[in-house]
Amino acid sequence: MTHERTDQHTRMAREGRTLRTRDERERLCPTPGASVAQSPTLPRNPDGWFLHVPFLQRVVMPGKAEDRRLAKPDLKVGTLDLYADSTVGAAWAGDRVPDVRTLWHAQENAQREKTLQKVARNQRASGRPVKGERSNQALWQTIRGRDAALAWRMAALIVTWAVAQGIQVLVFEYLRPYRPTRGLSRSRRTNRKRSYWHRGQIRRHVRDLALRQGILVVERHPAWTSQVCPHCHRLAERFSPGGSGYPSRLRGGGCGWSGDANVAAALNLKRKWDRTFRYPTKAERQAAELRRASNGGAAVNPGQVPISV
Ligand SMILES: [Zn+2]
Incomplete structure (x- = not known):
């Protein structure tokens, strides 16, 4: 050369x-x-x-996503949903899903929150922060180091899985701007924010690694994906298996299907890629709103989907 x-x-x-x-x-x-x-x-x-x-x-770009989809409708698609505690991947072969994989990182998420609590405790003990002086440097360095390592590890696991499944296009949900939740402790709030940022980091790493394998990475808007039934595509209901706590499960109204809400979201994301996603009608949304109001549940609104943290 x-x-x-x-x-x-x-x-x-x-x-x-x-x-x-x-x-x-x-x-x-x-x-x-x-x-x-x-x-x-x-x-x-x-x-x-x-x-x-x-x-x-040198990386040969696979071409524009929509052009490729139209030219080759039988592309092997993988849909991915990232949460604070886990990442769910679904590999598609046409309309079938031969593999659904959940990668857990709940332990790392809990560990980060613990360290943040330690930072908060130290800050309370040392009183007012001194201007221009950084406190808890070692703890922050630990958090940063762990997050960086975890992001690469997750990205490598995701891309290895995608290659093994022969996936050609990876569909992520588009990451909406972070909105802080009120009424939480400071360390929990900081952890949510960090975990949200961390998911963006995983996505960037996946994009880098996937491109080298010739896998295209695209993003689709996640509105309603975690609230409709992946089978009959009607508005479903969130519930928690124990009757209380975080509603992690989804129950289909039309067909009686029930399953993990995170898995359902990954499955529904495929229809966003195919452009066949069926949005709930106004009447369905109103009926669901009434049902929810009568049993005191959370509101149905694409902007207010509870984020699992
Ligand atoms: Zn259904």
């Missing part, structure tokens, strides 16, 4: 050009799959000097 570059420089100087032709640019790109080391740099940060050697890899 160095030869090619020198040759091109000589030729360009001889012909009085400053810009490369398309063909010349093409010849400087590495062959797909090969990694080429670039010039190293020596960045400095508070911990010292680091030798940074970037690698260049």
Whole structure:
């Protein structure tokens, strides 16, 4: 490649050009799959000097999502739903779902909250924060380090699963802007915010890793996906198996199906990709609202879907 570059420089100087032709640019790109080391740099940060050697890899873009969907309706699709405690993936073969996988990270989520509680306790004990001085640095560093490692680990697990299932398109739900919940302790609030941010991080890593495997990653709006029945597509009801606590299950009104709400959301997301998602009618929404009001449940509103944390 160095030869090619020198040759091109000589030729360009001889012909009085400053810009490369398309063909010349093409010849400087590495062959797909090969990694080429670039010039190293020596960045400095508070911990010292680091030798940074970037690698260049050529990735062939699979093309625009909608064009591909229209050209090849039988693309292998994987739908993914990220929550604070788990990630649910569904692999599709046409209309069938040969594999549904739940990856748990509830323990890591709880561990983060515990560390945040420790930070809060320390802050209470030390009184007013000193301006310009950072407190609990070691604890924050632990949290950051764990989150970074977890994000990469989850992304690697997701992409490995997608490759094993032969998935060509991964559909994520579009991450809505974070809205804080009132009435929670400070550490719990901070944990929710961090967990939300963390899910964005996983998504970015998945995008990076998936692209290298030739897998396209797209996002679709999640409105109503966790509230309709994946079988009859009618508005379903959330309930908790024990009768109290977080309503993690979904019960279909039309067909009697019941199952995990997170799994249902991942299944429904497929119809957002196919553009066949059936939105609940106004009459259905009103009926559900009345039912809910009579048994004192949560409101049905795409913006107020309870987030499992
Ligand atoms: Zn149903």
